[in-house]
Amino acid sequence: MAEVAKQKEIFPSWNPSDVERIKTQSNYLRGTLEQSLNDLATGAIAEDDTQLIKFHGSYQQADRDLDVERKQQKLEPLYSFMIRVRIPGGLATADQWIAFDELSKTHANNTLKLTTRQAFQFHGVIKRKLKETMAKINDSLLDTIAACGDVNRNVMCTTNEAISPLVPDAFEMAQKISEHLLPKTTAYHEIWLDKKLLLDGKQDEEPIYGKTYLPRKFKIAIATPPYNDTDVYSNDIGLIAIEKDGKIEGFNFAVGGGLGMTFTEPGTYPRLGNILGFIPYHQTIEVVEEIVRLQRDYGNRENRRQARLKYTIDRLGIEKFTYLLETRLGYGFYPAKPFNFERNGDLFGWHQAQNGKWYVGLYIEHGRVKDEGDYLLKTGLRKIAELKKCDFRLTGNQGLVLGAIEDEDKFVIDQLLKEYDIWPRLRMSEARKNAIACVALNTCTMAFSEAERYLPKLMDKIDVILEENNLTEDEILIRMTGCPNGCGRPFLGEIGFVGRSMGRYNMYLGASFNGDRLNTLYKETLSEEEILAELKVLLKQYAEERESGERFGDFVGRKGIVELKPKVENH
Structure with missing residues (x-):
């Protein structure tokens, strides 16, 4: 295999990780998945298959809240599966929303998770329902292949057409890239859809990925200035749309982003x-x-923790990487074109696009669509979907945009949003609207501490500090994750919390408001009491000493509270 020969040339020791063995021996991602699904003596699948099932869009998980109790009862962990839907650009129809709402009731834990990559996630799917759930997702005309695994994942794109008339062109490109980089193996259709596809006597081939696929996951996003709502610089490839005469002329290419550590x-x-x-x-x-292809050939297949494109670029050097790329292409890059990002985060509320249609941006707390107590968010959104008068556009910040709404339909949708207290949400700080948290406990195997279940309670206390300092109307980017893998993009928060152990977080400060500068470690292993004590001082100082229009992330640098990292520059 050419990719293996190249790896031996780059890494003379050639000691590939065990995941490389699993991929190589998997027969294009089949492994023993069918046998695992049919083994009902356990709620889990075979160990090797836990890696392969990621390529099909699912992760095996367990309820970590019950681990001790079940161990005492001599029971295996309470296994279940997360399923992630591949949905380029985050655009779903009303019928698809209804189908997923129903599927979450009958086959999952009765919630929908909107992710930071504009995808749907189902949680709590048990093994005996896994195959049927996959099939029903395919019935909706969406699928899960390549939503996870060592391949290109869901391609992100600005969704709200009220932001820019370039959004339809950008969305079209997101779909084209997603389709072009989709794995070509027929394993997905055979395992999940019972389709024995005819290959005219030929074996599966992967013309782009090869038999071993990529060394690690790969992420692509498109942003349309002045909004960087996809955090474009945090991706392996970031495409920045450049406008000319009302259309996208092309893209400035950013390469080598990635937030995990x-x-x-x-x-x-x-x-x-x-x-x-x-x-x-x-x-x-x-x-x-x-x-x-360059990442396929030059990426590190020995150490998965250093296998992303960012490490490949830093190992080769940006000049050599560019030279290799342009040599393969047979042409070079033009100089980057001027653009300006003003902000990231979502645009909330009602806005009209140039085409006359309406779009309403909604805050969904950490992307979890559920009914809880008197707050019937899931029910209200289902009622709106049943009208069939809008589409549903997932954002890169765990939010939702109801889009393509005609003038005559705006009133009835607005009434339902108010009836179910979905929008406008009263008494909510701007910082809370912009906050992001990853899933973390109780299902993520990587998490050291809470995030999604905890940040709302912490925000209640932070909101008190904001109110004391008249900062409730000020947008401040707050992000929290249960570990440093970066799923909630904590290193791009003006205030970032990264779980270090149960109940303790590293605190980072100083990212830019438009996403072109990482934050800096401020203090380590803080308890909630210590976090709030720090924020009382910092936010009071910000309120009293900031300059006109100065963002919090810039302020902490100007005052020497942390040393700011450099911003992204054109190469």
Whole structure:
């Protein structure tokens, strides 16, 4: 295999990780998944298959809240599966929303999770319902292949057309890239849809990925200035749309972003992408593919913690990486075109696009769509979907946009939003609207501490401090994760919390409001009491000493509270 030969050339020791063995021996992602699904003596699947099922869009998980109790009862962990739907650009129809709402009731835990990559997640799917759930997702005309695993994952894109008239062009490109980089194996259809596809006597082939796929996950996002609502620099490839005469002329390419790190490995770190230059619209897919191929050939297959494209670029050097890329393409990048990002986060409330249609941005607390107590969010959104008068656009910040609404339909949707207290949400600080938390406990195997279940309670206390300092109307980016893998993009928060152990967090400060600068470690292993004590001082100082229009992330740098990291620059 060419990719293996290249790896032996780059890494003479050639000691690939065990995941590489699993992929190589899997027969294009089949492994023993069918046998695992049919083994009803356990709620789990075979160990090797836990890696392969990721490529099909699912993770095996367990309820960690019950681990001790079940161990005492001599029972295996309470296994279940998370299923992630691949949905390029985050655009779903009303019928798809209804189908997923129903599926969450009958096959999952009666909630829908809207992720930071504009995907749907189902949680709590037990093994005997896993195959049927996958089939029903496919019945909705969406699927789960490549939503996880060592391949290109869900391609992100700005969804709210009220932001920019370029959104339809950007969305079209997101779909094209997603389809182009989709794995070509027929294993998905065979295992989940019982389709024995005819290959005319030929075996499966992966013309882009090869038999071993990529060394690690790969992420692509598109942003349309002035909004960086997809945190474009945090992706392996970030495409920044450049406008000319009302259309997308092409994209500035940023490469090498990625936020995951490991506390115990100093050689791991968050990184924002380098801007290589500009590529015309019609050449975009060719350039994207060649970057993926470069990562396939040069990425680290020995140490998965250093296998993302960011490490490949830093190992080679940006100049050599660019040279290899342009040599393969047979042409070079044009100089990057001017653009300006004003902010990231979502645009909330009602706004009208240039085409006359209406879009309403909704706050969904940490992306969890559920009914809880008197707050019937899930029911209200189902009622709106049943009207069939809008589509549903997931954002990169765990939010939701109801889109493409005609003038005559705006009133009835607005009435339902008010009836179910979905929008406007009263008495909510701007900081809370912009807050992001990953799933963390109780299902994530990586989490050291809480995030989604805890941040709302912490925000209640932070809101008191904001109110004391007249800062409730000020947008401040707060992000929390239960571990340093970066799923909630904590290193791009003006205030970032990263779980270190149960109930304790590292606190980071100083990211930029538009997403072009990482934050800096401020203090380690803080308890809630210590977090609130720090914020009382910091937010009071910010309220009293900030300059006109100064963002919190910039303020802490100007005052020397932390040393700010450099912003992304054109290469």
